[in-house]
Amino acid sequence: MPLFVRDNDMSMLNVTLPDGTVKEVPVGTTPLDVARSIGEGLARQTVAAYFGDDLVDASRPIEADVRLRLVTLNTPEGLDIYRHSTAHLMAHAVKELFGREVQVTIGPAIESGFYYDFYSDTHTFSPEEFDKIEQKMADLAKENLPIERQVVKSAEAIKLFNEMGEDYKVELIEDLGEEEVSLYRQGTFVDLCRGPHIPSTGMLKVFKLTSVAGAYWRGDEKNAMLQRIYATAFTDKKELKQHLHRLEEAKKRDHRKLGRELDLFSFNDEAGAGLVIWHPKGALLRTIIEDFEKREHFKRGYDIVMGPQILRTELWKTSGHFDNYRENMYFTEVDEQSYGIKPMNCLAHMLIFKSKKRSYRDLPQRYFELGTVHRHEKSGVLHGLLRVRGFTQDDAHILCTPEQLDGEIKKVLGFVRDVMGIFGFEYELEISTRPEKAIGSDEDWERATHALKSALDDTGLPYEINEGDGAFYGPKIDIKLKDALDRKWQCATIQCDFTLPERFDLSYIGSDGEKHRPVMVHRVILGAIERFIGVLIEHYAGNFPLWIAPVQVKVLNVTDSQAAYVEQVCEELRSEGVRVQADLRNEKLGFKIREAQMEKVPYMLVIGDQEVAAGTVTARHRSGENLEPMKPADFIRFIHEECKLYH
Numbered sequence: 001m002p003l004f005v006r007d008n009d010m011s012m013l014n015v016t017l018p019d020g021t022v023k024e025v026p027v028g029t030t031p032l033d034v035a036r037s038i039g040e041g042l043a044r045q046t047v048a049a050y051f052g053d054d055l056v057d058a059s060r061p062i063e064a065d066v067r068l069r070l071v072t073l074n075t076p077e078g079l080d081i082y083r084h085s086t087a088h089l090m091a092h093a094v095k096e097l098f099g100r101e102v103q104v105t106i107g108p109a110i111e112s113g114f115y116y117d118f119y120s121d122t123h124t125f126s127p128e129e130f131d132k133i134e135q136k137m138a139d140l141a142k143e144n145l146p147i148e149r150q151v152v153k154s155a156e157a158i159k160l161f162n163e164m165g166e167d168y169k170v171e172l173i174e175d176l177g178e179e180e181v182s183l184y185r186q187g188t189f190v191d192l193c194r195g196p197h198i199p200s201t202g203m204l205k206v207f208k209l210t211s212v213a214g215a216y217w218r219g220d221e222k223n224a225m226l227q228r229i230y231a232t233a234f235t236d237k238k239e240l241k242q243h244l245h246r247l248e249e250a251k252k253r254d255h256r257k258l259g260r261e262l263d264l265f266s267f268n269d270e271a272g273a274g275l276v277i278w279h280p281k282g283a284l285l286r287t288i289i290e291d292f293e294k295r296e297h298f299k300r301g302y303d304i305v306m307g308p309q310i311l312r313t314e315l316w317k318t319s320g321h322f323d324n325y326r327e328n329m330y331f332t333e334v335d336e337q338s339y340g341i342k343p344m345n346c347l348a349h350m351l352i353f354k355s356k357k358r359s360y361r362d363l364p365q366r367y368f369e370l371g372t373v374h375r376h377e378k379s380g381v382l383h384g385l386l387r388v389r390g391f392t393q394d395d396a397h398i399l400c401t402p403e404q405l406d407g408e409i410k411k412v413l414g415f416v417r418d419v420m421g422i423f424g425f426e427y428e429l430e431i432s433t434r435p436e437k438a439i440g441s442d443e444d445w446e447r448a449t450h451a452l453k454s455a456l457d458d459t460g461l462p463y464e465i466n467e468g469d470g471a472f473y474g475p476k477i478d479i480k481l482k483d484a485l486d487r488k489w490q491c492a493t494i495q496c497d498f499t500l501p502e503r504f505d506l507s508y509i510g511s512d513g514e515k516h517r518p519v520m521v522h523r524v525i526l527g528a529i530e531r532f533i534g535v536l537i538e539h540y541a542g543n544f545p546l547w548i549a550p551v552q553v554k555v556l557n558v559t560d561s562q563a564a565y566v567e568q569v570c571e572e573l574r575s576e577g578v579r580v581q582a583d584l585r586n587e588k589l590g591f592k593i594r595e596a597q598m599e600k601v602p603y604m605l606v607i608g609d610q611e612v613a614a615g616t617v618t619a620r621h622r623s624g625e626n627l628e629p630m631k632p633a634d635f636i637r638f639i640h641e642e643c644k645l646y647h
Contacts, residue, residue, distance in 0.1 A: 013065050014065040015029075016065075018069050028062070028063070030059050032058040032059055045072040046071070047073055047078045048198075049070050050071065051067070052066060057195055058071075059148075059199055073235050081196055081198060082198060084114060086137075086207050087116050088107065088147075088184065090133065090229065097133065102120045104118060112243070114231055117217075117226040118226060118228075118229065119168060127209075127211070127212065137204070140201055147184060147200055148186070149196075151183075154176070154179060161192070164190075204233065206233060208240060209231040210230045221379045246485050253537070253541045255386070259282070262600065264537075265278050267384075276530055281551065285544070289532070290529065293370065297368045302367070302396055303368065306348075306371070307349065307352075307369060310342065311340060312337060313340050320473060320499075320503065322340070328377075341374050345371035351504075353367075360510050364399060364404055365400075367399075368394075370392055370393070372391070374389055391530040392528065394529065398412075398523070401516070402519055405519050406451060406455055409455035412525075413494070415525055416479055419525050429461055429480070430465065431476070432475060433466070433467050433470050438470070452477050471497075473495075474495050474497035474522075476496070476522075479491065489531075492526065494522075496521060497522060506520075542600045543600050544600070544602075545602075546643055547642070550579060551599070551601050552578055553603045555570055556589060556604055556607065558607065559608075560586070561612075562608060562609065562611070562612050569605065569632050576636045578636060597622050601622060604620045605617040605620075616629040619635060
């Protein structure tokens with residue numbers, strides 16, 4: 001039976017569905033009409049559609065033959081549209097409540113929900129207002145207002161928003177420089193937006209405002225400070241409840257909060273924004289991780305190298321960083337000579353390779369450096385350890401023959417697998433391709449991208465394509481870790497580069513006696529040590545595994561009479577490499593145990609008269625589990641055996 005009955009007075013079009021079925025429909029039929037003709041259940045779930053490769057509203061009329069794919073709420077695209085529409089609903093509610101006191105700016109969907117940025121020089125939003133805003137959103141949703149798209153001349157839109165007092169919308173339209181723009185209306189609210197959006201507000205039923213924060217207009221600290229209200233939306237209440245639980249758990253795990261409580265690190269305005277000050281326990285934690293890194297790199301044939309913190313600006317011009325990355329760099333002048341403070345470590349590594357003649361028999365050369373770099377991150381994006389201005393990367397560069405490239409990429413993938421397994425991370429992979437701002441030939445980019453894809457295809461690892469997000473000198477494999485709350489973190493990366501060896505005129509003598517150009521692989525395993533530690537803190541909720549815990553054991557006395565034995569035990573443990581502290585304070589044992597638990601120390605050794613008499617220790621795990629009394633030497637062996645799993 002045909003989808004629609006042909007009317008002799010009406011033009012008909014062909015709509016091709018994903019299963020290959022071709023349906024005849026009248027001109028002006030909408031995707032929602034098509035969905036409704038298939039089933040009312042499908043229509044209730046349809047939020048948008050694809051016309052070929054173009055994502056459009058479900059109410060967009062079909063005016064030519066088209067390949068049609070319906071987008072439903074239970075798809076990632078559908079959820080994004082649902083959340084973006086809820087952002088508009090929130091902005092609508094805010095305008096209803098506060099009128100011209102508040103200006104709207106932008107409100108996109110994000111991975112965990114959405115946000116909307118507002119400007120006001122008279123009103124400051126607070127979480128105490130969230131209930132009121134949510135109630136207004138619910139009222140507007142109940143009205144089931146149609147969400148309608150309108151294409152207008154830019155001049156007309158500018159006039160409209162000027163009359164509404166929406167200066168930021170005017171600025172956006174002017175910067176677009178388009179003859180026409182699209183607006184979306186729902187009731188009295190109108191917003192500048194490309195869309196698409198759901199058909200009506202009645203579909204928006206499950207949402208929650210979560211937090212408010214400051215954000216600079218367009219991310220530039222020179223611009224006005226906006227107020228960003230974060231929120232989330234789901235299609236059912238159960239999913240929202242689960243999400244809110246994860247948010248509460250995330251607050252408990254916040255590395256900034258735990259960093260203070262565990263006395264790991266701090267930031268100080270006197271030092272400067274985005275610059276980490278490591279306290280003794282935090283410095284020890286990163287030393288343990290860095291030592292682990294060195295051992296793992298030695299095992300895999302890497303040589304440790306070190307490059308200077310500053311290099312002449314001419315060198316950064318040669319590399320392309322000056323033209324393509326300058327806004328992220330710091331510069332200084334010494335003896336009237338301009339220098340760039342390094343934002344990455346690759347230049348010195350290329351100079352090492354170039355320092356002597358190389359044969360194909362010398363390749364691959366694998367240079368590893370725990371190199372501290374500095375990048376000019378905007379103040380609005382700084383976030384604890386996760387986004388800083390000074391950080392240390394576990395940076396390595398592999399220079400090899402083109403024939404060795406595939407094997408080297410696969411070895412790095414194996415390295416990532418092994419290390420992430422030790423820390424207990426699952427991960428996802430994506431290939432980021434050539435950005436708009438790039439150097440190098442099309443041929444080199446094609447070769448590099450093919451090399452990364454081929455290595456992943458051979459290993460059978462699934463991956464996504466992230467178009468246009470590669471480094472300016474080459475494509476890359478980005479490895480995104482999944483933590484205990486199933487959040488994703490970008491840490492490890494593998495970049496393939498044919499361009500910089502060309503720019504620096506690197507060469508080796510091949511088996512034919514002629515000069516050849518090496519290929520360069522840029523890679524990090526953990527990434528920025530600061531960022532990785534921030535992720536670790538939140539992943540483990542500060543309960544570090546024994547092998548990386550800054551303090552592995554705390555020894556507690558019951559009374560002063562055991563103090564000498566406590567010191568003896570500590571000395572014995574310390575001499576065998578166990579990281580131990582004594583708590584000899586004149587406090588009740590229960591208090592000292594609770595405090596050690598709050599410090600998340602893996603093991604406590606409780607020393608009373610019985611232990612002194614027997615020359616033993618009684619170990620208590622931070623979980624509350626007690627071990628049988630044992631000699632200090634046996635406890636040391638116990639600790640070493642548990643740590644062996646990670647060495």
